[in-house]
Structure formats: C-alpha cells, structure tokens
Amino acid sequence: MLFNTFHYASFFLLVFLLYWLAAGKNRRAQNVLLLAASYFFYGFWDVRFLGLLIFSTLLDYGSGILMEKVDRPFRRKLFLTLSIGINLGFLAVFKYYDFFISSFASLLEKAGTTFHPTLLEWILPVGISFYTFHGLSYVLDVYNRKIKACYSPIDYSLFVSFFPLLVAGPIERAHHLLPQIQSNRIFNADKARDGLRQILWGLFKKVVIADVCATQVNTYFADPTQASGAQLALAVFLFTIQIYGDFSGYSDIALGSARLLGFELLQNFSFPYFSRDIAEFWRRWHISLTTWFRDYVYIPLGGSRVGKTAAIRNTFIVFLLSGLWHGANWTFLVWGAWNALLFLPLLLLNKNRSNLDMVGANQRFPSIKELASILLTFVLVAIGWTFFRAINVEQAFFILKKITTEFGTLDEAWMPTSLLVLIAMLFTIEWLGRHGRYALEKMPNSIPVYLRWSFYLLVIGLMFTYRQNAFQFIYFQF
Amino acid sequence: MKAFILRAVLFFSLVFILASAVDWLFCKTILRSKFSAYGVWGDLIDKRVPNIDMAIMGSSRAWTMFNPKTLEDSLGGVVYNYGVDGYAFHMQHLFFRQLMRLNYQPKYILNELDIQTLHIRKDLCNPEHFLGVLPQPHVRDYTSWYKGFDLYERYLPLIRWSGRSMALNIIQKILSRTEAEQDGYDRYHGYLSNSDEWHADADQEFQVEPLVQHWHKPTVALFQDYIRECAEKKIKLIWVLPPMYKELHRITQNQEVIFGHYRRLAKENHILLLDYTNDTLSNSKQYFYNAGHLNTRGAELFSKHLASDLKAAGIRLR
Numbered sequence: 001m002l003f004n005t006f007h008y009a010s011f012f013l014l015v016f017l018l019y020w021l022a023a024g025k026n027r028r029a030q031n032v033l034l035l036a037a038s039y040f041f042y043g044f045w046d047v048r049f050l051g052l053l054i055f056s057t058l059l060d061y062g063s064g065i066l067m068e069k070v071d072r073p074f075r076r077k078l079f080l081t082l083s084i085g086i087n088l089g090f091l092a093v094f095k096y097y098d099f100f101i102s103s104f105a106s107l108l109e110k111a112g113t114t115f116h117p118t119l120l121e122w123i124l125p126v127g128i129s130f131y132t133f134h135g136l137s138y139v140l141d142v143y144n145r146k147i148k149a150c151y152s153p154i155d156y157s158l159f160v161s162f163f164p165l166l167v168a169g170p171i172e173r174a175h176h177l178l179p180q181i182q183s184n185r186i187f188n189a190d191k192a193r194d195g196l197r198q199i200l201w202g203l204f205k206k207v208v209i210a211d212v213c214a215t216q217v218n219t220y221f222a223d224p225t226q227a228s229g230a231q232l233a234l235a236v237f238l239f240t241i242q243i244y245g246d247f248s249g250y251s252d253i254a255l256g257s258a259r260l261l262g263f264e265l266l267q268n269f270s271f272p273y274f275s276r277d278i279a280e281f282w283r284r285w286h287i288s289l290t291t292w293f294r295d296y297v298y299i300p301l302g303g304s305r306v307g308k309t310a311a312i313r314n315t316f317i318v319f320l321l322s323g324l325w326h327g328a329n330w331t332f333l334v335w336g337a338w339n340a341l342l343f344l345p346l347l348l349l350n351k352n353r354s355n356l357d358m359v360g361a362n363q364r365f366p367s368i369k370e371l372a373s374i375l376l377t378f379v380l381v382a383i384g385w386t387f388f389r390a391i392n393v394e395q396a397f398f399i400l401k402k403i404t405t406e407f408g409t410l411d412e413a414w415m416p417t418s419l420l421v422l423i424a425m426l427f428t429i430e431w432l433g434r435h436g437r438y439a440l441e442k443m444p445n446s447i448p449v450y451l452r453w454s455f456y457l458l459v460i461g462l463m464f465t466y467r468q469n470a471f472q473f474i475y476f477q478f
Numbered sequence: 479m480k481a482f483i484l485r486a487v488l489f490f491s492l493v494f495i496l497a498s499a500v501d502w503l504f505c506k507t508i509l510r511s512k513f514s515a516y517g518v519w520g521d522l523i524d525k526r527v528p529n530i531d532m533a534i535m536g537s538s539r540a541w542t543m544f545n546p547k548t549l550e551d552s553l554g555g556v557v558y559n560y561g562v563d564g565y566a567f568h569m570q571h572l573f574f575r576q577l578m579r580l581n582y583q584p585k586y587i588l589n590e591l592d593i594q595t596l597h598i599r600k601d602l603c604n605p606e607h608f609l610g611v612l613p614q615p616h617v618r619d620y621t622s623w624y625k626g627f628d629l630y631e632r633y634l635p636l637i638r639w640s641g642r643s644m645a646l647n648i649i650q651k652i653l654s655r656t657e658a659e660q661d662g663y664d665r666y667h668g669y670l671s672n673s674d675e676w677h678a679d680a681d682q683e684f685q686v687e688p689l690v691q692h693w694h695k696p697t698v699a700l701f702q703d704y705i706r707e708c709a710e711k712k713i714k715l716i717w718v719l720p721p722m723y724k725e726l727h728r729i730t731q732n733q734e735v736i737f738g739h740y741r742r743l744a745k746e747n748h749i750l751l752l753d754y755t756n757d758t759l760s761n762s763k764q765y766f767y768n769a770g771h772l773n774t775r776g777a778e779l780f781s782k783h784l785a786s787d788l789k790a791a792g793i794r795l796r
Contacts (some may be wrong), residue, residue: 006630006637020479189482196486453489460493467640 001044003253041163049125064142064149080143099328125300127167138174164254171289185262195259197440202252207463208247213238216404226358239389240382271434272433276373278342279352293318316340335387501635507649508610512664515607531555531795536590538563543772545781546667552785555795559668563605567595568697572620588716593730598694602626655762660754671774683769688731717751721759723769
C-alpha cells in the first residue's frame with residue numbers, strides 16, 4: 001500500500017475515524033487499533049513476512065525485559081548479543097548474503113580459484129532495515145540503562161510497527177516514541193491541520209517532482225551509452241532532485257499521518273539542498289539514520305575525540321556502514337566512501353560544525369558566498385548520487401566520464417521545461433518555508449483562507465496533472 | 479474534532495465539485511472529437527447520426543472491414559459501424575445496451591461473428607476510449623468486468639483522466655482550437671479501414687500451436703438474451719462470418735464447433751447467416767494486413783460482396 005495511492009487514503013481515513021471516534025479516549029483501544037492497522041498495512045505488502053516482523057518484535061521485547069530483570073553483566077550482555085545477533089542475522093541473510101558470497105566468489109575467481117556459491121535470491125522483506133534498527137536502538141538503550149524496558153507487548157509492538165514509519169522510517173528511538181505511545185492522546189485540530197498540510201506537501205514532492213523526474217532519469221540511466229554528456233548531466237541533476245522529492249516526500253507523508261493520529265515523529269529532512277557544506281548536508285539529510293549511526297556506532301567508537309587516525313577510521317566506518325545499510329551493492333559502498341572523503345577535510349580542519357544554523361537566517365536571499373557554497377555542495381552530493389543510482393560502479397564512472405569529457409549538447413526536445421519550472425517552484429517554496437520543519441509549516445495564518453485553499457487546490461491540480469503510474473518509493477527497497 | 483471534520487469535509491467537497499466540473503468539461507469535449515473511438519461514442523451519445531437503419535456490431539474485424547457507405551449505397555438508409563477494437567461480444571453488447579437506452583432502435587443489427595465472439599479478455603483494451611463515457615452506469619458496469627479502471631477511477635471524478643496523455647492532448651487541442659485534431663483519423667460512421675499490406679510479422683501468427691478457444695459462460699448467456707431481446711423488439715439480426723486468411727483455419731482446434739453453434743442458433747432463431755470464411759478473398763494475402771483482418775483493398779471488395787448478398791436476400795433499409 002503505497003502512500004501515494006487511493007488505497008492508502010481510504011485506509012488512513014478509516015483508521016483515523018475509528019481511532020478518534022470509536023476508540024475515543026481509551027489509549028489501550030487506540031493502541032490495539034493502531035497495531036492491528038499496522039499489521040494489516042504491512043501484510044498488504046507481503047503477508048509472508050509479517051511473521052518475521054512479529055518474531056523480531058517479540059525477540060527485542062523479551063530481550064528488553066530480561067536485560068532489565070537480571071543484574072549480572074554477563075547475562076545482560078548475553079541477552080543483548082542474542083538480540084543483536086539474531087536481528088542482524090536476519091538482515092545479513094535477507095539483504096547481504098548473496099552480495100558477500102558472490103563478491104567472495106569473484107575475488108576467488110580473480111585469484112584463479114573457481115567457486116560457484118549457492119545464491120538464495122530471496123525477496124527482501126519490506127522495511128527490514130528500518131524495523132531492525134528500531135529494535136536495535138531499543139535493546140541498546142535498555143542495555144545502557146538509558147530507558148526502562150517496555151512491559152506492554154502491545155505498546156512495544158506498536159513502537160516497532162507503527163504504520164506511518166514501518167516501511168521507510170524515520171527510524172524512531174524508543175525514548176522519543178514509546179512515551180507518546182504510553183500516554184493519552186487528545187485530538188488537536190491545529191496539529192491535525194498541520195498534518196494534512198505536511199501530507200499534501202509530501203505528495204507534491206513525490207507525485208509531481210520525484211515521479212516526473214523518475215521517467216526521465218530511468219530513460220537515461222537505462223542505457224547511458226546512447227545519451228550525450230549533457231543528457232547524462234541532466235539525468236544526474238534530475239536524480240538528485242528525484243531522490244530528495246521521493247524520500248523527503250515519503251517522510252512528510254509519514255510525519256503528517258502520524259501527526260493526524262496525535263504522534264510527533266522525528267524530523268527526517270531539513271532542507272538538505274540548502275546546505276553549505278557536506279557536514280551540514282548530513283545534519284539535514286535522513287537525519288534519523290545519521291543520528292542513529294552517530295549514537296550507536298560513531299560515538300561508541302570514540303567519535304572524533306580519540307585522535308585523528310581513529311577519527312578518520314570512525315568516519316569511514318560510519319559512512320561505509322551507511323552505504324551498506326542502503327543496499328548490498330558496491331555502488332552504495334562507493335557512495336558511502338565518497339561522502340566520507342568529502343566529510344574528512346571538514347573534520348580534520350575542525351570545520352564540520354561551522355554551519356549549524358539555517359542559511360540566510362535573517363535574510364531574504366543568501367549571499368553570493370553562501371550561494372556558491374550551496375551550489376558546490378549540491379554538485380558534490382550529486383556526484384555521489386550517480387553511484388547511488390547506477391546499476392554498478394562501472395556505469396557510474398562511465399556517466400561521470402562522459403559528462404566531463406564528451407558533454408555535447410542537450411537536444412531541445414529533451415529539455416523538460418515544465419519539470420524545471422516545477423523544480424523551481426519546489427525550491428522557491430522550500431526557501432520561503434526553510435525556517436519550519438517542512439516548507440508549509442510556517443505558512444502565515446494571516447493569509448486569507450481562500451488564498452490558502454486556492455494554493456492547496458493548485459497543488460492538488462498539479463498532482464492530478466502530473467500523476468503517472470504510482471512509482472514505488474526508492475527507500476522501500478532498503 | 480467536529481469543527482476539524484466539518485472543515486475537512488467542506489474542503490474536500492470543494493475539491494469534489496471542482497473535479498466534477500472539470501470532468502464534465504473533459505467528457506463533453508472529448509465526445510466532440512472525431513478521433514478514433516471518441517467519434518463513435520460522440521455520435522452515439524450526442525445522437526449526431528439520427529435514424530440509423532442498420533447497426534454493425536463486432537470486434538476490430540467489424541470496424542475495419544464493413545464499410546457502411548457501400549452498404550448504404552446498395553441498400554439505402556443509414557448504416558453505422560459500432561465495431562469495437564479488441565473486444566468480443568460482451569463489450570460489443572455495451573453498444574447495443576446504449577442504443578436501447580437512448581431509444582435508438584435500428585431495424586437491423588448486423589453482427590460480425592468469429593471464433594472469439596463468445597470469449598472474454600481479462601484486461602481492458604484501450605481504456606482511454608472509455609474515459610468520456612465512464613460516468614454512465616452501463617459503461618461503468620461493462621468495463622468493471624475487465625482489469626483496467628480501479629474503483630477510484632470508476633467512481634471518483636477526474637481521477638481516471640490522470641496520466642492519459644492521448645486523451646488530454648485531444649482535449650487541449652479542441653479547447654485551444656490550435657489544431658484540427660481529427661485530421662486523418664475521422665471514420666465514416668465508425669468505419670476505418672487499414673491500408674497496410676501483409677507484413678512479415680503477420681506470418682508469425684501461424685507459428686503457434688493449435689489452440690482451443692474457450693467460451694465464457696456469462697457471455698454465452700448474454701448472447702442468448704440478446705437474441706431474445708432483439709426478437710422481442712422486432713430488430714432483425716443478420717450474422718456474418720467474415721473472410722479470414724486460409725491458414726488461420728487450422729489454428730483454432732474447435733473452430734467448427736464454434737461456427738456450428740452459430741449456425742444452429744441462426745437456424746433456431748431464423749437469423750440470416752452469411753459465411754465468408756472460405757470466400758475467395760481468403761486465399762490471397764494481398765487482401766489482408768494480417769490473418770484476421772482485411773486491408774482496405776480487401777474490405778472494399780468484401781463490403782461490395784456483402785451488400786450484394788444482402789440485397790439478394792431481400793434486405794432493404796428504406
């Protein structure tokens with residue numbers, strides 16, 4: 001059930017009405033309803049993997065309680081290891097086994113030994129990377145005594161499976177979401193309106209921007225040999241926009257849906273393409289994953305306070321793991337390495353925290369220097385996305401080489417003028433709304449209601465005009 | 479909560495009303511087009527061709543092979559070809575239903591029959607052709623038998639137009655009057671022959687293993703009801719088995735069973751059945767563009783032949 005379909009709209013409307021009208025103020029009833037809805041939502045994708053989700057949930061739920069009840073460090077560590085081991089084991093088998101075994105076979109072949117491994121070729125359960133990380137953060141926090149174990153199986157299951165975030169995040173933390181699940185929710189019309197607005201904006205980014213970009217991007221990336229350097233540059237630019245529209249659009253719909261049900265999820269994007277350097281970009285892009293790696297990998301490894309060599313090592317570990325988290329392919333590893341390389345100079349020069357505020361905080365427009373920094377960061381990020389999107393590393397290098405050595409011309413017929421206008425519209429609105437959590441959040445209430453509604457109708461009209469076949473969200477594959 | 483719901487209902491009602499208005503405009507506009515099947519639907523719904531004496535019904539073999547002009551010249555009266563591309567009798571029956579609904583009763587209905595008439599496909603072929611008429615209950619009902627429009631497209635305004643670039647381009651051209659959108663595509667009373675010559679790909683149709691054509695029981699029952707309804711309404715039926723290239727005969731194992739069924743029904747119901755499946759045209763590729771379809775040259779000859787046989791059988795339209 002994709003967020004950008006009428007199936008989801010109908011499903012959500014039903015859940016919303018039952019949740020607030022039938023379940024009323026009974027928190028337990030609300031949670032049971034949300035859990036049932038979440039399992040239905042997940043089962044709608046592929047009911048076969050529902051068992052895996054429930055098993056993973058029960059494993060972490062049980063581990064949490066056991067870790068809290070026992071005092072002996074060895075036993076606590078044993079439960080933690082079991083939980084992490086089994087969770088990562090599932091991830092390894094479903095997501096990484098084929099990749100590592102075939103890479104190993106290639107390596108042996110290069111060394112002159114023939115090895116024909118048996119590949120599993122299993123379908124990747126939707127959202128496995130996300131709900132595994134939910135569970136891991138919970139058991140690690142319980143183990144480190146940062147939070148208390150959750151004794152309600154319903155509440156804990158809902159924390160892992162809450163449908164707005166189940167298949168593509170944001171990756172929630174127990175200390176943030178569980179207290180919301182365990183407390184009474186009262187309907188708040190202002191928040192509900194805000195939720196609807198965020199859903200609308202998310203749909204615009206997905207349906208009007210990302211999906212329209214996807215059509216062009218897919219054409220060029222399908223056979224880059226047939227495209228000129230200029231066309232490939234356009235494809236890389238459009239993919240850079242597509243992945244933002246797709247993933248941040250998804251996150252907006254998730255956050256908006258949750259807000260309509262009285263929950264505040266972690267902000268996942270904060271206008272990343274207005275970043276002035278790569279460190280700022282990573283504070284604004286897929287924030288819930290970045291902070292997860294920061295808290296559970298980077299800092300435990302010593303972060304940047306353990307000497308330069310260790311800091312370099314830790315940076316590479318985090319970015320490579322982040323790449324690998326996205327998928328079992330060398331392209332993701334190279335993408336991670338590229339970002340690590342971009343990040344390192346800032347870290348070593350101690351400039352990785354020089355742009356903590358929003359660009360142009362008190363100005364209408366950015367300065368020339370800021371604009372140049374933004375454009376440079378955008379280009380560097382786009383180069384990384386080339387690896388992310390390419391089917392293999394060779395293709396990515398081919399594309400980058402062709403862009404730099406055989407630029408050629410862009411046939412006017414291939415210029416997606418209306419799409420470029422829409423992209424300009426996206427960034428104009430995002431710029432104007434950059435001080436909110438999403439672009440429309442701070443839409444002034446002073447604007448007359450008819451003008452606001454006209455704007456919403458315009459966005460809906462654009463969605464109708466540009467709606468194509470509902471493309472799957474890119475991050476569902478992770 | 480109540481205030482929020484009321485406000486949301488108000489907003490979405492506004493969206494619904496605006497979408498319905500645009501939908502209505504799109505429907506009206508596309509039915510003005512003469513392009514492809516839109517023209518046929520427009521002629522039917524807006525009654526642009528009044529007093530039809532003979533309606534031709536069938537599949538693509540009907541609309542590309544039966545020239546109404548030739549029949550009109552020979553038999554007098556007005557003939558309209560409602561052949562529908564890609565469909566068997568079930569969807570052909572939709573046109574009959576529409577004619578009856580609009581009180582548009584012809585004296586004769588000429589049915590083009592073939593081996594697939596009582597079969598049914600699973601997918602909705604050319605869904606764009608139904609965009610302008612889908613709000614009509616009959617069309618909604620008939621198209622729901624096929625995988626094409628989902629529930630939302632069938633019942634919510636405007637949704638079904640989304641992403642239908644061909645139809646939207648036609649609407650844009652008509653509304654902006656920038657181009658004569660019907661150039662080269664207008665049919666004469668639904669008929670449009672294909673001037674292509676036989677091409678090599680068509681030979682591949684014979685490379686398949688012989689198959690058995692299964693009947694779709696609800697369509698068989700619908701066919702029986704149709705015969706009965708026509709008899710009650712005093713509409714005379716004429717059945718035609720048009721020419722098919724000779725090699726095609728061996729592809730369907732139960733062809734004779736199917737044709738035998740038509741013959742038996744025709745005899746039981748006193749329906750004139752004209753069989754051209756072994757006509758001399760069937761022996762030469764020069765009259766076909768593929769095994770099942772005559773090209774313009776073949777269609778003209780066949781239509782003349784048919785007109786002459788109908789005249790000889792005493793059929794007069796006026």
